[in-house]
Amino acid sequence: MSTEVIKTTSSQTKTKLWLDVALFIAFLVTMDPHSSGLAIHEWLSLSVIAVMTIHLLLSWDWIKEITRRFLGKLGGLNRTNYILNWLLFIDGTLIMVSGAMISEVALPYLGFVLPPGFAWRRLHDMSANIGLLLLGVHTALHWNWIVNTFGKYLFQPIARMFAIKANKDASV
Amino acid sequence: MKTLIRTLVILAVFFTLSGAMVMAVNASGANAPDFDGEPRFRPDGGEEFRPPEGGEFRPERGDREERGAPRWMFGLIKNVGVIAVLVMVIAWPRSLAKKKKKQAV
Numbered sequence: 001m002s003t004e005v006i007k008t009t010s011s012q013t014k015t016k017l018w019l020d021v022a023l024f025i026a027f028l029v030t031m032d033p034h035s036s037g038l039a040i041h042e043w044l045s046l047s048v049i050a051v052m053t054i055h056l057l058l059s060w061d062w063i064k065e066i067t068r069r070f071l072g073k074l075g076g077l078n079r080t081n082y083i084l085n086w087l088l089f090i091d092g093t094l095i096m097v098s099g100a101m102i103s104e105v106a107l108p109y110l111g112f113v114l115p116p117g118f119a120w121r122r123l124h125d126m127s128a129n130i131g132l133l134l135l136g137v138h139t140a141l142h143w144n145w146i147v148n149t150f151g152k153y154l155f156q157p158i159a160r161m162f163a164i165k166a167n168k169d170a171s172v
Numbered sequence: 173m174k175t176l177i178r179t180l181v182i183l184a185v186f187f188t189l190s191g192a193m194v195m196a197v198n199a200s201g202a203n204a205p206d207f208d209g210e211p212r213f214r215p216d217g218g219e220e221f222r223p224p225e226g227g228e229f230r231p232e233r234g235d236r237e238e239r240g241a242p243r244w245m246f247g248l249i250k251n252v253g254v255i256a257v258l259v260m261v262i263a264w265p266r267s268l269a270k271k272k273k274k275q276a277v
Binding site for chain 2: 028031032034035049053056057060089090093094096097098101117118119120123132133135136137139140141143144
């Protein structure tokens with residue numbers, strides 16, 4: 001994500017990769033509440049707040065650096081990414097707030113009973129659809145990072161494992 | 173300590189935005205039952221429609237589930253498809269341009 005400005009450690013990158021994979025899967029599951037069921041939809045969405053916070057903490061140096069340099073000299077890609085990430089954050093917040101306002105399982109279980117909100121249902125659907133588009137653009141802008149990191153931490157180790165096994169078989 | 177402060181900053185921004193959104197929706201009056209101007213379902217032609225207790229009325233959920241078709245598959249394919257198309261439209265030309273640049277050098 002931040003190779004242009006900030007260098008992250010290998011373990012941080014690995015954590016970020018698996019966290020992002022989990023977030024991506026969670027997003028796909030929560031995008032279809034009719035199939036997953038309302039309980040899974042709501043509880044999974046609430047847990048995404050924690051995962052999202054960790055995701056932002058792992059990118060903290062990048063966020064701080066770009067915020068500092070935003071009005072000054074900054075590459076076009078970093079600027080686009082920064083604006084897009086803010087849009088994603090605002091949209092994610094709207095999804096969460098509107099979801100909380102129309103919650104039928106999680107919030108009543110926690111003891112919060114809110115009056116029915118007519119606008120929130122529409123806002124929830126609209127923000128979720130916008131979120132899907134923003135996530136698509138976010139994924140596209142980080143595609144090189146995704147391909148390289150998957151190669152480095154998943155495909156290359158698997159290939160190495162098979163190569164070692166093949167060498168052992170050949171020597172026997 | 174640093175992580176705790178950062179977490180609090182993220183949550184503070186999140187809750188500030190949430191508060192602003194709630195205030196904006198309430199102030200706009202969009203939350204009123206008859207805000208959107210669309211004709212509402214009135215069972216006897218007269219009474220105002222009331223959602224069932226415990227939440228909003230979502231008529232489409234039950235009858236779609238009853239069909240038994242693998243709806244989850246359609247939803248999943250649609251969502252992944254949207255993301256895949258965006259990745260192709262944005263990332264592919266970028267990688268092609270990069271390759272051309274490399275070849276030129």
